[in-house]
Amino acid sequence: MSAETVASLGSAVHAASTALSRTSGATRNRLLRVIATKLRDHEERIITVNREEVERATAGGLSAVLLDRLKFTPQRYRQMIAGVKVVMALPDPLGEVMERVKRPGGLRIEKIRVPLGSVGIIYEARPNVTIDAAVLCLKTGNSVLLRGGSEAIATNRALVEILQQSLRTVGLPAPSVSFIDSTDRSDVLTMIQQSQSLDVVIPRGGKELIDYIRANALVPVIAHGEGNCHVYVDAPADLSMAEAIVLNAKTQRPSVCNAAEKLLVHKRQAAKFIPRIVRRLQEAGVEVRGDDQSRLLVSGIIPADDTDWRREYLGMIIAVHIVDDVTAAIDHINEYGSHHSDAIVTRSSRNAEKFLHEVDSAAVFVNASTRFTDGFEFGLGAEIGISTQKLHARGPMGLRELTSYKWVVRGKGHVRK
Amino acid sequence: MSAETVASLGSAVHAASTALSRTSGATRNRLLRVIATKLRDHEERIITVNREEVERATAGGLSAVLLDRLKFTPQRYRQMIAGVKVVMALPDPLGEVMERVKRPGGLRIEKIRVPLGSVGIIYEARPNVTIDAAVLCLKTGNSVLLRGGSEAIATNRALVEILQQSLRTVGLPAPSVSFIDSTDRSDVLTMIQQSQSLDVVIPRGGKELIDYIRANALVPVIAHGEGNCHVYVDAPADLSMAEAIVLNAKTQRPSVCNAAEKLLVHKRQAAKFIPRIVRRLQEAGVEVRGDDQSRLLVSGIIPADDTDWRREYLGMIIAVHIVDDVTAAIDHINEYGSHHSDAIVTRSSRNAEKFLHEVDSAAVFVNASTRFTDGFEFGLGAEIGISTQKLHARGPMGLRELTSYKWVVRGKGHVRK
Numbered sequence: 001m002s003a004e005t006v007a008s009l010g011s012a013v014h015a016a017s018t019a020l021s022r023t024s025g026a027t028r029n030r031l032l033r034v035i036a037t038k039l040r041d042h043e044e045r046i047i048t049v050n051r052e053e054v055e056r057a058t059a060g061g062l063s064a065v066l067l068d069r070l071k072f073t074p075q076r077y078r079q080m081i082a083g084v085k086v087v088m089a090l091p092d093p094l095g096e097v098m099e100r101v102k103r104p105g106g107l108r109i110e111k112i113r114v115p116l117g118s119v120g121i122i123y124e125a126r127p128n129v130t131i132d133a134a135v136l137c138l139k140t141g142n143s144v145l146l147r148g149g150s151e152a153i154a155t156n157r158a159l160v161e162i163l164q165q166s167l168r169t170v171g172l173p174a175p176s177v178s179f180i181d182s183t184d185r186s187d188v189l190t191m192i193q194q195s196q197s198l199d200v201v202i203p204r205g206g207k208e209l210i211d212y213i214r215a216n217a218l219v220p221v222i223a224h225g226e227g228n229c230h231v232y233v234d235a236p237a238d239l240s241m242a243e244a245i246v247l248n249a250k251t252q253r254p255s256v257c258n259a260a261e262k263l264l265v266h267k268r269q270a271a272k273f274i275p276r277i278v279r280r281l282q283e284a285g286v287e288v289r290g291d292d293q294s295r296l297l298v299s300g301i302i303p304a305d306d307t308d309w310r311r312e313y314l315g316m317i318i319a320v321h322i323v324d325d326v327t328a329a330i331d332h333i334n335e336y337g338s339h340h341s342d343a344i345v346t347r348s349s350r351n352a353e354k355f356l357h358e359v360d361s362a363a364v365f366v367n368a369s370t371r372f373t374d375g376f377e378f379g380l381g382a383e384i385g386i387s388t389q390k391l392h393a394r395g396p397m398g399l400r401e402l403t404s405y406k407w408v409v410r411g412k413g414h415v416r417k
Numbered sequence: 418m419s420a421e422t423v424a425s426l427g428s429a430v431h432a433a434s435t436a437l438s439r440t441s442g443a444t445r446n447r448l449l450r451v452i453a454t455k456l457r458d459h460e461e462r463i464i465t466v467n468r469e470e471v472e473r474a475t476a477g478g479l480s481a482v483l484l485d486r487l488k489f490t491p492q493r494y495r496q497m498i499a500g501v502k503v504v505m506a507l508p509d510p511l512g513e514v515m516e517r518v519k520r521p522g523g524l525r526i527e528k529i530r531v532p533l534g535s536v537g538i539i540y541e542a543r544p545n546v547t548i549d550a551a552v553l554c555l556k557t558g559n560s561v562l563l564r565g566g567s568e569a570i571a572t573n574r575a576l577v578e579i580l581q582q583s584l585r586t587v588g589l590p591a592p593s594v595s596f597i598d599s600t601d602r603s604d605v606l607t608m609i610q611q612s613q614s615l616d617v618v619i620p621r622g623g624k625e626l627i628d629y630i631r632a633n634a635l636v637p638v639i640a641h642g643e644g645n646c647h648v649y650v651d652a653p654a655d656l657s658m659a660e661a662i663v664l665n666a667k668t669q670r671p672s673v674c675n676a677a678e679k680l681l682v683h684k685r686q687a688a689k690f691i692p693r694i695v696r697r698l699q700e701a702g703v704e705v706r707g708d709d710q711s712r713l714l715v716s717g718i719i720p721a722d723d724t725d726w727r728r729e730y731l732g733m734i735i736a737v738h739i740v741d742d743v744t745a746a747i748d749h750i751n752e753y754g755s756h757h758s759d760a761i762v763t764r765s766s767r768n769a770e771k772f773l774h775e776v777d778s779a780a781v782f783v784n785a786s787t788r789f790t791d792g793f794e795f796g797l798g799a800e801i802g803i804s805t806q807k808l809h810a811r812g813p814m815g816l817r818e819l820t821s822y823k824w825v826v827r828g829k830g831h832v833r834k
Contacts (some may be wrong), residue, residue, distance in 0.1 A: 005629070005663070017631045017833075018751065020615055021775075021777070022774070022775060083532035101795075103794070103795075103796060105788060107785060107794075109795055109796070116807050116808070117777070117807060163726065174510055180755040184693065191437055195631065197807075199718050199807050199808070200808055214612065214635055215635060218631055218632060220637065220638070220806060220808045222808070223636070225831045241830040244830060244832055245830065245832060247832075248832035248833060249832075252832070258496075269431060272617075297724060311631045330489070334435065352827075356825050357439070358438075358439060360435070360438070360534070360823075361823065362823060362824060363795045363823070363824040363825075364823060364824070364825055364826065364828060365826045365827075365828065366826070366827045366828065367827070367828045367829055367831070368524060368826055368827070368828025368829075368830070368832075369828075369831060369832045370834070371833035372524060372826060372828075372833055373824070377520070377524075377833070378518075378526055378824065379518045379520060379526070389616075389819035390533050390616050390617075390810065391616070391637045391638060391639070391821070392615055392809040393431060394821050394823065394824075395821055395823070395824045396824075404780065404807035404808070404811050405810045405811055406777075406779060406780070406781060406811065406812070407779060407780040407781070407790070407795065407811075408773050408780075408781055408784075409781065409783070409785055409789060410769075410783045410784070410785070411782065411783065411784045411785025411786075411789075412784055412785075413655070413658040413784055413785070414664060414784070414785040414786060414789065415664075415669070415785075415786045415788070416663055416665060416669055416786050416788035416794070417667075
């Protein structure tokens with residue numbers, strides 16, 4: 001795709017955002033209902049397109065993990081449709097009066113929630129993200145420019161066609177959802193430099209993709225960054241609870257960003273807890289790495305090297321480190337973590353509060369698994385990603401995180417003195 | 418200054434942010450009181466440093482406008498100190514529970530307001546910004562790296578010394594306020610690429626500076642951008658009110674970003690209103706430019722060219738354009754404006770609501786001057802800038818706009834199913 005084509009897609013998305021920003025919540029929900037219906041009507045065709053794409057990818061030697069992410073089972077496809085209906089049922093965030101003041105001179109000022117405008121989404125293999133992301137943007141009155149993974153391009157193209165048909169059906173501009181129909185990486189570069197057209201870019205993917213986008217974007221970025229998440233087991237802790245939380249945080253879904261990658265243990269619990277949890281983790285198929293001290297306590301721990309403490313494994317590996325106290329645990333997490341989700345297991349409310357206050361992460365937990373960092377689990381009703389930055393949105397991003405605001409001021413001839 | 422020096426300043430600022438984030442509101446207010454006292458105690462010395470700097474700049478041929486901005490009169494100096502006390506008296510935004518939910522499973526979740534972390538501020542000649550910006554950052558528990566204009570470097574250096582002395586007095590790390598003590602532009606580039614150290618950069622300055630920073634920053638940016646602000650006089654409008662608002666918006670302080678740069682007039686009011694307002698503007702010393710239609714109505718209007726509609730004059734110039742109706746006015750503003758502040762003068766509540774809803778600007782006004790876009794006027798109590806972007810903050814930025822949040826989750830052994 002030429003740079004001009006990407007730029008003109010950007011302009012079309014930007015123009016469509018004006019029309020979308022003027023719609024009512026009822027119209028946007030009608031659009032979502034049409035999308036859900038058309039997705040159901042075209043299920044067979046889309047699943048066929050996807051099956052053929054999976055077959056080509058299999059022949060092309062795509063890894064089993066990526067093949068699995070690419071594949072639409074009928075169950076996954078129906079979950080995707082159910083997701084559209086869930087978003088439809090959520091309250092409309094637009095138009096909310098976030099603040100209202102009357103100034104001494106009589107000027108009436110309101111801060112009103114409005115769409116961001118036009119949103120760029122860059123994502124990898126899972127084709128359901130095409131629908132999930134577009135629907136969240138449309139619900140919040142934003143237009144969206146999508147750039148999916150190259151493996152899923154045929155499936156994504158078919159899904160975007162359905163989205164555009166739905167837009168036409170309700171009389172909204174089809175480019176409200178636009179799609180970069182190419183696998184050329186230079187198109188990503190052009191896309192993230194369309195600062196005249198896009199109000200924000202949300203990249204979802206590995207560290208390499210995120211770093212590339214941060215380094216090259218002219219459009220503001222909200223990064224769905226990596227999760228090097230910790231569970232710290234404090235000295236006064238219920239070790240059965242600690243065991244359950246560590247196992248859940250590590251093994252319940254090890255490929256996602258809120259899974260635990262590191263286990264920190266207070267030195268007074270180490271001799272008792274580490275042999276026990278290492279055995280359980282190994283039984284569950286987890287490779288356990290550790291510092292020298294932990295390796296003295298039980299056999300079968302692989303030596304961790306200096307790079308381990310900063311790494312996100314996204315798989316069945318965990319590294320164990322013994323710390324002197326809660327302060328050392330906090331310092332370690334702030335130094336080596338990725339500011340995503342970190343947990344303490346403790347009976348001490350003082351240590352709990354210290355941990356919650358001082359760990360500089362998007363989500364901090366006491367006596368609960370890091371796996372709860374999620375828009376649905378946090379009650380946002382939906383999720384377009386999990387931000388690991390502090391600007392605009394932090395942690396799970398739902399509908400409100402896809403909005404901005406404007407100041408609306410009503411006077412009676414007021415002038416400034 | 419070498420890139421290593423800038424990077425090590427960044428690291429020091431980042432390290433200091435941890436200490437600051439753990440302070441109480443009382444400690445931060447004590448710091449602000451010490452700053453106010455020390456500024457008063459050192460008034461004579463600082464004003465002398467500033468006078469010598471103004472003398473050197475005068476000899477060096479600095480423009481009268483910049484000389485005026487550089488100069489500390491005793492009155493301006495005392496206003497700066499008064500500003501510190503105003504910020505001190507504002508409520509502490511940190512620790513605010515922004516949301517609180519108890520999930521069906523019993524997990525208790527709170528969204529708590531926290532500092533952004535470390536903030537970079539890049540600004541031009543006015544030295545009072547050194548104190549204003551640092552005090553707003555310190556009040557909100559943020560450390561700050563300052564890079565001021567080269568003309569004011571001696572004054573800024575002396576002010577930063579006072580800030581650092583004050584930090585030491587209350588037992589906080591001196592690098593909580595750090596200063597790039599150089600006039601080398603390459604240091605700005607190094608600064609805005611310290612994404613490991615800085616959580617946000619706020620540039621305040623001309624379009625060229627902002628564009629440069631947007632293009633080169635790796636740190637997220639909140640831009641205090643330009644203001645190409647409009648006043649639109651609708652068909653059903655009180656023309657005396659319109660006259661007062663246009664004159665105020667244009668002439669009350671023409672060098673600032675919320676001054677009006679464009680006047681749009683409904684075609685049905687043009688013959689009556691344009692001759693009248695043009696005379697008043699010209700009497701006030703404003704150069705009036707205009708489109709061909711407006712020039713037919715009254716002599717003395719200079720032809721506007723195509724570049725005028727996008728320009729921010731920041732001075733005593735205004736351009737007049739006749740439009741067909743409120744829709745055309747909205748379209749013109751969204752196309753040519755800078756999304757800062759725009760006003761309609763109208764008696765039609767329908768047109769007013771349409772304008773408020775459809776003009777895509779940070780602040781939209783009915784029957785009031787654009788000059789009200791200001792943190793103090795909007796009741797924020799302070800202002801670190803006016804954002805023209807939609808992400809994180811839009812319009813005047815006060816204390817809350819210098820904060821982020823974290824999710825605090827308390828369980829009793831909760832694991833995810």
